[in-house]
Structure formats: C-alpha cells, structure tokens
Amino acid sequence: MHECLWAEFVSIRIPGDGGWRTSGIVPLRRKWVRFNRRVVSNLLRVRTPIVNFHVLKDESGLVLLDAGFIGGARRLRCALTERGWDKEPIRGILLTHGHLDHILNVARLAEETGAWIAAPGLDRDRYLGRGKSGGWSQVAGALEGIGRPLLGFRPFTPDRWIDDGNEIDTWGGLRAVHLPGHTEGHTGYYCESRRLLFCGDLFASLGRWSHFPPAILNSEPARSAEPATSPRPRQSAQARLRMSPNSASSRGTP
Structure with missing residues (x-):
C-alpha cells in the first residue's frame, strides 16, 4: 500500500438522474451523507488542524492542492518523508479558494521551494489579506482578520489566475470547476482520467460523513448548493463539466 492512499471520498448517485452530482442534494434530504473509500495512486493527504490538503505526484514532481493551516509546513515535511x-x-501550489485555513502557508512554501502559484482570480483580494464578507460570513471574516497578523500570514500574488474551465497540466490533467458560494472564486479541480473531483469546501466532512459548511463560512450560502442541487441541467455540476466522476474529495478530517 506504499504507493496508494486510503482516502475517503463521497460517491453519490441520485435515482433517476442517470449520473452523479456533487453531494449537495443529499444534505437537503438528510443532514449527513456517508463516505465511501477508494484507493488513489500518487495522491497524499496532509492532515492539519481544521483542514487537510493534498499533494499530487507525477513525473515532473509534486503539486500542492492548497497549503494547509497552522503547522501545515511542518506536517507537509513529515508526510513527504513518511511517503x-x-x-x-x-x-x-494550486489553490481552491482564498480562506486563511487554505492559504496561510502559501507565500512561505513558494519562497522555500520556488513553486509557482495558481489560484482562482475572483478571490484575488483574499490573497492580499483584503477579502470582504457579508451576512453571517462576517463572523468568519472577522476571525480571519484577527488571525492573519497573529499567525504570520504573508500576502502573495499568484503567478497564474484560474477561471472556470481552465486546464492545468499536472497529474494527468485537471480541469477547473467554478463552485461559487463558499467564496466568490471557490473552485474545484476535476481529473477526468481518474474520474475524481477535488471540490474544496463545497462540503465539509467528519470521519466518513459529509455535510454543507455552516452559513457563517459561506459568502453566499444559497449559491454553494446551486451547482449540486439545481434541477436545471445548465447549472448541474454534471452538465457543466460533461463528466461523470465516481468520487469527490473534500476538506474533511478522517
């Protein structure tokens, strides 16, 4: 099992739908969704407080999918050594969005490794420490404002801006999928060859169960469910991506 990771992923099929959607429809019927397990090669999950992040490995080296929160750099080194x-x-370093628990270590890791940074363009103010929040999400926004100086956050400007539909030439090819609601630019990444969607904070998880993040964490809570729950084909995740993934990986803590 050294070359594979027992990772936990959501896999949901909606009766009569003929395909897969991004988990959101089920929490509307019941609060929690059960996880399945799947073995994925060349993928490493790094566990940090509150949030996990991933390392993708191909013939050119490693790409980080987000950069973790407190202690993330140290835990990354330990995880890489163990593997x-x-x-x-x-x-x-490829980012799903600009919340502090995903970007705290970005500037430091990029400086230490010389890695490029690619991130959703709609969250550009957040990378500079100027992200705005509205409604209930102002609670999380205020906590981020306190946390940035206390935790030593360093602003940064990505080398590449990511938009919906962009292709990223790593790990056999990833396609950017705009999944708004959690933040303005919140984006997932779909690997067609593995039929796997990295969906950021579209949903949260605990152990083998999944649920939508609370409203205080979503800049536009209604929109966070829209791609997954809308009956209109144009807005469904499957129709937008023209895909049928078997699995999705979120931020959860196994």
Whole structure:
C-alpha cells in the first residue's frame, strides 16, 4: 500500500438522474451523507488542524492542492518523508479558494521551494489579506482578520489566475470547476482520467460523513448548493463539466 492512499471520498448517485452530482442534494434530504473509500495512486493527504490538503505526484514532481493551516509546513515535511517523497521537487501550489485555513502557508512554501502559484482570480483580494464578507460570513471574516497578523500570514500574488474551465497540466490533467458560494472564486479541480473531483469546501466532512459548511463560512450560502442541487441541467455540476466522476474529495478530517 506504499504507493496508494486510503482516502475517503463521497460517491453519490441520485435515482433517476442517470449520473452523479456533487453531494449537495443529499444534505437537503438528510443532514449527513456517508463516505465511501477508494484507493488513489500518487495522491497524499496532509492532515492539519481544521483542514487537510493534498499533494499530487507525477513525473515532473509534486503539486500542492492548497497549503494547509497552522503547522501545515511542518506536517507537509513529515508526510513527504513518511511517503518517501521528500526528495521530489515541489513544482506548484494550486489553490481552491482564498480562506486563511487554505492559504496561510502559501507565500512561505513558494519562497522555500520556488513553486509557482495558481489560484482562482475572483478571490484575488483574499490573497492580499483584503477579502470582504457579508451576512453571517462576517463572523468568519472577522476571525480571519484577527488571525492573519497573529499567525504570520504573508500576502502573495499568484503567478497564474484560474477561471472556470481552465486546464492545468499536472497529474494527468485537471480541469477547473467554478463552485461559487463558499467564496466568490471557490473552485474545484476535476481529473477526468481518474474520474475524481477535488471540490474544496463545497462540503465539509467528519470521519466518513459529509455535510454543507455552516452559513457563517459561506459568502453566499444559497449559491454553494446551486451547482449540486439545481434541477436545471445548465447549472448541474454534471452538465457543466460533461463528466461523470465516481468520487469527490473534500476538506474533511478522517
């Protein structure tokens, strides 16, 4: 099992739908959704307080999918050493969105490794520490405002801006999927060859169960469910992506 990761993923099929949607429709019927397990090669999950992040490995080296929260850099080093990837170069850092628990370590890791940074363009103010929040999300926004100086957050400007539909040439190819609501630019990444969607904070998880994040964490809570729950084909995740993924990986803590 050294080359594979037992990772926890959501896999939901809606009766009569003929395909897969991004988990959101089920929490509307019941509060929690059960996880399935799947083995995925060349994928490493790094566990940090509150949120996990991922490392993708291909022939060119490693790409981080988000950069974790408190202690993330140290835990990354430990995880890479344990997996035997510590000699592999970190080529890039690909972000799902601009919340502090996903970007705290970005500037430091990019400086140490020379990695490029690619991130959703609609969250650009958040990378500079100027993100705005409205409604209940002002609670989380206020906590982020306190946390940035206390935790030593360093603003940064990505090398590449990501928009919906962009292709990222790593891990056999990833396609950007705009999943708004959690933040303005919140974006997932779909790997067609593995039929796997990294969906950021579209949903949260605890152990083998999944649910939508609370409203205080979503800039536009109604929109966070829209791609997954809308009956209109144009807005459904499957129709927008023209895909049928078997699995989705979120931020959860196994």
